[in-house]
Amino acid sequence: MSEPSLILDGREIPFVPGQTILQAAEDAGAWIPRLCHKPGLEPCGSCRVCVVRANGRTVSSCTFPASLGMVVECDTPDLLAMRRLIVEMLFVEGNHFCMSCEKSGHCELQALGYRLGITAPQLEYQFPRREVDASHPDILIDHNRCILCARCVRTSRDLDGKEAFAFVGRGPHKRIAASAGSRLRDTSADVSDRAIDACPVGALLRKRVGFSVPVGRRPYDAVPIGGQEVGR
Template identity: 60%
Template sequence: MSDQITFTIDGVEVKGKPGQTILEAADAAGIYIPRLCFMKDLIPHGSCRVCTVFINGRPQAACTQPITEGAIVENDTAELKEHRKNIIDMLFVEGNHFCMFCEKSGNCELQAMAYRLGISAPKYPYLFPKRDVDATHPDILIDRNRCILCGRCVEASRDVDKKTIFEFVGRGADKKVAVNANADLKDTDFKATDKAADVCPVGCIIKKRVGFAIPVGQRKYDTKPIGSDIEAGKK
């Protein structure tokens, strides 16, 4: 087996290693494929579907699909941008996201993705679901209004922290992240130093008392769009 696989993304030749996913190989080549649930060092969850690309004409999630020799990948197309915008709109209306007073604003990957894709307000009607807030833990707040069910906290707690503090319960629109206790986060052995406390892409799992340490306007995505770091590595 060759130790190098060559394929194309939007006509640009990309070289990757066997076992890499489309997304990993694209990142290494400095080509940004929009994504939300994916996080380096966690098992790709493949749930947000933002990284959907066409591989030889078939839609697949770039974060879970391995690269193959000669594959023709379409990423930055008008059609895919439209689908991605629709997914982001869905995420905004299925939860309760109020960027203007969310302490994650500027560091939020959902917000940043919306701006990168040119969304200023979602086009679908808001669903205004009833979601719980859990403020029982001394150092951590869970505000499920902002959860996008990406699975990062579930995986980080299970696979990295080896604690399984979080798991999904319910199904369909009622699916949510639950904690490993009869009721509250305070009844678990969750620590602010856990990996799972640092992975939330939105303002759902946040650390108390540090929310405004960096002022709005000077935050990660306030100056450069999401994905810029990857594009900076373009060869």
């Protein structure tokens, strides 16, 4: 009996039952843009960057299960425009000053901006007033750069077994908080936590190591995010 398959942008690709569209595409060498998704974590579909159209329905590919004969559109002008808009909104909603950010060249948001061809956002910058919590001796949170992907929340809970981070507030006031108190130093967060590495942007950082990798040797200096695979 042959493996089940689906159609991705006109190409038949196999999948293993239980896989999501994004996983099936990845196994077939097709990279679908994403931000909140991280291997090893339960997908949550919050950022919507991985949006595709499955059998005519707009879904997040990191959470939607692949199914037999499903027709998936990924690389289409309207979906690309939608992804661009989502990423643009993330840029203007926070304070992302790549030029002086130590995550520059390592940052998934910045890399995605380049990959999607965003030269300058068309939307108005919000310039919110946000704080830096540097109270912890070895790590800091710069809320200016947080995109609320919940990767730190999920990693701390599911992989570090700590629940050091949580969301507080609603709507535009939603932010990452140290779960045990108002300041990072009051939590169980530690410099060796995997949650620190989970941050796709420059929001959750180890102290005193910024800029130690020279320009030219940073992960996204030579190869775009997602590599050279198809998909945008």
